[in-house]
Amino acid sequence: MVAQAVPPVLTTTDPTYQTALRQYDRAVAYLPNLPSGVVEFLKWPRRELTVHFPARMENGEVKIFTGYRVHHNTVLGPSKGGIRYSAHVNLDEVRALAMWMTWKCALVNLPYGGAKGGVVVDPHQHTQSELEAITRRFTSEIILLIGPKIDIPAPDMGTNAQTMAWIMDTYSMTVGYSVPAVVTGKPLNIGGSLGREEATGRGVIVCMLEALRQKDITKSPPDISVVIQGFGNVGSHAARRAHELGFKVIAVSDASGGYYNSKGLNIPEMYAYARQHRTLADYRGEAEPITNAELLELPCDVLIPAALEGQLTGENAPRVKAKLIVEGANGPTTPEADDIFDDRDILVVPDILANAGGVTVSYFEWVQGLQEYFWDEDEVYRRLERILVRAYDEVVNTAERYNVNMRTAANITAINRVAQAMITRGFYP
Ligand code: GLU
DSSP states (O other): OOOOOOOOOOOOOOHHHHHHHHHHHHHHTTOTTSOHHHHHHHHSOSEEEEEEEEEEOTTSOEEEEEEEEEEEEOSSSSEEEEEEEETTOOHHHHHHHHHHHHHHHHHTTOSOEEEEEEEEOOGGGSOHHHHHHHHHHHHHHSTTTOBTTTEEEEEOTTOOHHHHHHHHHHHHHHHTSOOGGGOSSOOGGGTOOTTHHHHHHHHHHHHHHHHHHHTTOOSOGGGOEEEEEOOSTTHHHHHHHHHHTTOEEEEEEETTEEEEOTTOOOHHHHHHHHHHHSSOTTOOSSOEEEOHHHHHTSOOSEEEEOSOSSOBOTTTGGGOOOSEEEOOSSSOBOHHHHHHHHHTTOEEEOHHHHTTHHHHHHHHHHHHHHHTOOOOHHHHHHHHHHHHHHHHHHHHHHHHHHTOOHHHHHHHHHHHHHHHHHHHHOOOO
């Protein structure tokens, strides 16, 4: 008798991955016609690599680091997604983030699958030359998995344009010629796109404007208060854009804590401060200090969580006072919090829609690089807005059709798109 293969079971104790898998289960429940094998396959990461590698520190010592690269799915094209440097990153978290990239790219109709990477390292504890050594060696460890037609990394938490430049250079030196399209989020002088750095934050505000319309909040911008958790690449640019459009940004935060002013913060000054000091710590402008936890519960019209996963939970969701939540971070809301927000009629614009501006302009950067023809900033923003508004409308229509919230609607749309592509392609061999 031939032994029957036992199908593996996907379980996890990581809260971020639990969130991603529960969101998936919630959405596929509305797609009963999908073959069960397809539903099962799309839940799993397609391939994943864990590496342990040495890097020399400035004092001559050699340290060992651990890193990951996960390709969740490649049905719609090469996989795409950031690389995160964090002391807490783990394989399950990277799996969750890779899965979200698949749905995010599919939702905004980019010809990409989803991936994510991470290195267990606190970038603030290392000098530039140490970060360069870590990045170059990590790149060479995962080089089999990346490439302009295979898998294209980008910045995420703890990484930036300089990190991408080192990856691009290491890859290019290995193959023997320059390959700018192997990463996105590069510096402008080596093939980056105008508007890429601002894109995620800007996209968050595009979605916020749509959501204000949807919620019928017709006050003028100076009367609309916005609270933003996080002042990194997403939060700071969302704050700047909201401020530029005249909205009252009353609180922001970073790892050093929260800063609050009921009359509105001086965002340009705070941005300049954070750029110079790499933190808001010791900012002495007109703001009172509050904790990150207090910030999430401030009375306001719009709350933008733009920092970490798992910030809005069953515990604090009952005390959130915002009328609408626009997710700049990936996975900031747990399924328990989602249910509470539904009950309380708080509209949540989900991450895979609200923060898709980043990967959308990454796609523009990749296209411009492959064509070796670059667009001006207006063109980047015009195309970005068109893609996000179209996706937003599609999610609203799906939410109405299935009578579900925006998150489940976004996931239904994206999962179905990937599943249908898979069915059209058929099954090899
Ligand atoms: N790390 C970003 C995200 O989570 C951008 C990914 C990319 O541009 O590929 O969406």
